[in-house]
Structure formats: C-alpha cells, structure tokens
Amino acid sequence: MIRADAFLVSLAVISALGVVAAQHQSRKLFSELEREQSRTHELEVEWGQLQLEQSTWAALSRVEKLAQTNLGMKAPAPGRIVVVEGAQ
16 A cells, blocks of 8 residues: 555656646746747848838939939930830
C-alpha cells in the first residue's frame, strides 16, 4: 500500500512539475510574440516612411527641376518632337 501511495505522490509531483514547465514555456513564448509584434509595427511604420520618401524623391516636378538646373536640360521645341508609333 505504501508503494502505491509513494507512486501516486511521485506521479502528482511529476505532473505538477510538468505544468510549471509548460506555463513557463507559454509565458516565454507569449513574451517573444509580443516583442515580434512590436517589431512588426515598427517595420510597418518605417515602410510607410520610406514609401513617402520615395514618392517625394521621384516627384515629377523635382526630377524636372533637377534636370533643368543640374543637367541644363529643357523641353524640345514643338517642331523638333517626332512621334514614333510601334509596329502592330
């Protein structure tokens, strides 16, 4: 009888230790999940800022102004424009 009681107590202790280990693992994984979600949010904000910056740098008015001031380019006279149609 004592053997059965000792066996049941040892099973209860092992089970309790398993529960504690599982809870610890669960909390650790949840903490990691929150960190990754925070990082995801930071990256989404950065992505939005980079898209805004790209649209600013690629704005047609900015490119045209740089072409005129830095490269000395200008629009051709209307008589010098040749329209080439693609073969169909």
